[in-house]
Amino acid sequence: MKVIEFCRYTKRNGAFVLNRLNFHVEKGYITGLIGPNGSGKTTLIRAIMNLIHPDEGEVRVFGQSYRERERDIKRRIGFVYDEDVFYNHLSVKEMKKIIASFYPDWQEALFQQYLHDFQLPEQRKIHDLSKGMRMKFALAAALAHEPELLIMDEPTSGLDSVFRREVLAILSRYIEDGNRSVLFSTHISTDLERIADYIVHIRNGQLMHCGSKEELLDTYVLVKGSAEDYPAYESDGKLLRSQQTPYGFEGLMSTADFANHPVRERVLSEKPSLDDILYYTQEGR
Amino acid sequence: MVQLLVKDIRIQQRFLVIGFVVIGIFFFALGAFEGLSLAVPAAIFSHFLIVVASKTDEKNNNGRMLASFPLLRRDIVTAKYVGILVFMMIAFLITIGWRMLAGIVFPANELPWWDVPSTVAALVLLLVFYAIYFPIFFAADSRIVPFLDLIVIMTIGGIVLLGMRMLEWLGMTSYISLQPISDMPIGIVSTGAICGGLAMLSLSWGISLYIYEHKSL
Numbered sequence: 001m002k003v004i005e006f007c008r009y010t011k012r013n014g015a016f017v018l019n020r021l022n023f024h025v026e027k028g029y030i031t032g033l034i035g036p037n038g039s040g041k042t043t044l045i046r047a048i049m050n051l052i053h054p055d056e057g058e059v060r061v062f063g064q065s066y067r068e069r070e071r072d073i074k075r076r077i078g079f080v081y082d083e084d085v086f087y088n089h090l091s092v093k094e095m096k097k098i099i100a101s102f103y104p105d106w107q108e109a110l111f112q113q114y115l116h117d118f119q120l121p122e123q124r125k126i127h128d129l130s131k132g133m134r135m136k137f138a139l140a141a142a143l144a145h146e147p148e149l150l151i152m153d154e155p156t157s158g159l160d161s162v163f164r165r166e167v168l169a170i171l172s173r174y175i176e177d178g179n180r181s182v183l184f185s186t187h188i189s190t191d192l193e194r195i196a197d198y199i200v201h202i203r204n205g206q207l208m209h210c211g212s213k214e215e216l217l218d219t220y221v222l223v224k225g226s227a228e229d230y231p232a233y234e235s236d237g238k239l240l241r242s243q244q245t246p247y248g249f250e251g252l253m254s255t256a257d258f259a260n261h262p263v264r265e266r267v268l269s270e271k272p273s274l275d276d277i278l279y280y281t282q283e284g285r
Numbered sequence: 286m287v288q289l290l291v292k293d294i295r296i297q298q299r300f301l302v303i304g305f306v307v308i309g310i311f312f313f314a315l316g317a318f319e320g321l322s323l324a325v326p327a328a329i330f331s332h333f334l335i336v337v338a339s340k341t342d343e344k345n346n347n348g349r350m351l352a353s354f355p356l357l358r359r360d361i362v363t364a365k366y367v368g369i370l371v372f373m374m375i376a377f378l379i380t381i382g383w384r385m386l387a388g389i390v391f392p393a394n395e396l397p398w399w400d401v402p403s404t405v406a407a408l409v410l411l412l413v414f415y416a417i418y419f420p421i422f423f424a425a426d427s428r429i430v431p432f433l434d435l436i437v438i439m440t441i442g443g444i445v446l447l448g449m450r451m452l453e454w455l456g457m458t459s460y461i462s463l464q465p466i467s468d469m470p471i472g473i474v475s476t477g478a479i480c481g482g483l484a485m486l487s488l489s490w491g492i493s494l495y496i497y498e499h500k501s502l
Contacts, residue, residue, distance in 0.1 A: 049353050051502040075355040085350035087296050087341060098295055101288040102354040
């Protein structure tokens with residue numbers, strides 16, 4: 001089932017264009033949104049939250065259109081943004097009161113449980129919270145109305161690895177019942193390797209991949225060979241991108257091309273990481 | 286929409302207290318507004334509350350947060366305009382309350398006085414100011430908002446001065462007279478002025494709505 005669906009979605013902003021995007025996010029899974037800086041991840045999330053309006057097409061959430069059901073859709077979404085969006089001069093308790101007032105399904109006991117688990121002091125001012133604590137508060141506030149869809153924009157950037165793992169564990173628990181979904185953007189691909197079921201990969205506003213993480217990882221092969229083997233790979237143009245290493249070369253190519261390559265026995269082939277895919281599919285490398 | 290108004294009050298509880306104390310101590314006890322109309326401190330307090338509430342919403346991308354809540358953009362714009370009336374009422378009530386309290390201690394002639402023309406003038410001034418301020422507020426980049434009230438004040442002041450100067454240059458000052466208005470009953474003038482202010486505010490609400498509904502956040 002589709003929880004988010006982009007239908008020929010086009011948005012132009014100067015030279016940057018999200019161009020006729022057609023893809024969907026599956027219900028009940030964690031979907032990672034990846035792409036290099038400036039690729040359009042945050043724009044895509046703003047589109048899902050209806051913070052920007054399309055030039056053409058539309059985005060449907062829970063099978064509904066923002067044109068008719070904006071309040072209902074947003075009531076079922078929890079959001080965590082990378083940037084400061086709270087009133088920093090307020091305390092955690094005061095800010096919570098404001099957020100809670102917008103959600104009829106607000107679960108105060110659940111929120112208090114998160115505060116306790118995250119060791120967040122209710123009386124502390126938002127501006128006195130560290131980046132990690134602010135993220136914890138944002139997460140607690142986003143989850144306290146038990147949303148069906150959690151949208152997070154770079155939630156783990158700038159956080160230490162211990163807290164990043166805590167966040168990932170929370171997300172894993174959150175989707176356990178199969179009815180809830182998470183979409184989160186990140187440029188820390190190791191986080192996605194740990195928990196994402198599906199990957200949406202965008203670059204320069206273009207959709208590069210939308211499907212399971214395994215499908216994406218199986219699409220490419222990381223090839224490592226000696227300097228003597230490099231001309232054989234470089235000349236046929238099948239190597240998407242490559243770089244010289246002290247031992248020769250390393251590059252990415254499609255699994256199908258590698259399977260048919262005449263000198264494939266002379267090189268090492270590995271399953272790439274998401275980071276490898278991001279790195280080698282980036283333009284200009 | 287009620288949540289948005291309550292939110293505006295919550296985010297400036299501190300400023301409400303500060304305003305209450307400042308009006309009480311500075312304006313009354315220190316006699317800063319002695320001999321002036323009560324509408325003056327009330328209008329200043331109103332302006333302080335309304336502008337603080339709108340500026341606070343533009344700090345730290347708070348506008349993006351509000352638009353992500355289960356609300357329509359129409360609600361956000363409408364709440365800002367209803368907030369003008371609510372905060373004006375709060376400010377005037379607090380000022381009147383202080384006037385009554387101060388009246389117990391101080392002689393009446395040392396306190397700001399209360400009359401209809403100055404109150405109407407203050408209300409109309411505020412309505413006209415916000416009718417210009419909010420469309421720009423909703424259209425502007427958040428970096429401009431901290432200075433927006435000054436920009437609007439200087440722009441209005443500049444236009445008024447320029448208009449007066451042009452009338453002088455054209456030798457038309459003698460044709461402009463407020464005499465017919467001042468000859469009319471105060472009730473009619475006041476009602477007309479308030480209705481005019483509210484009409485401007487309604488038009489401004491429509492413009493703000495159009496701007497904000499088409500804005501990328």
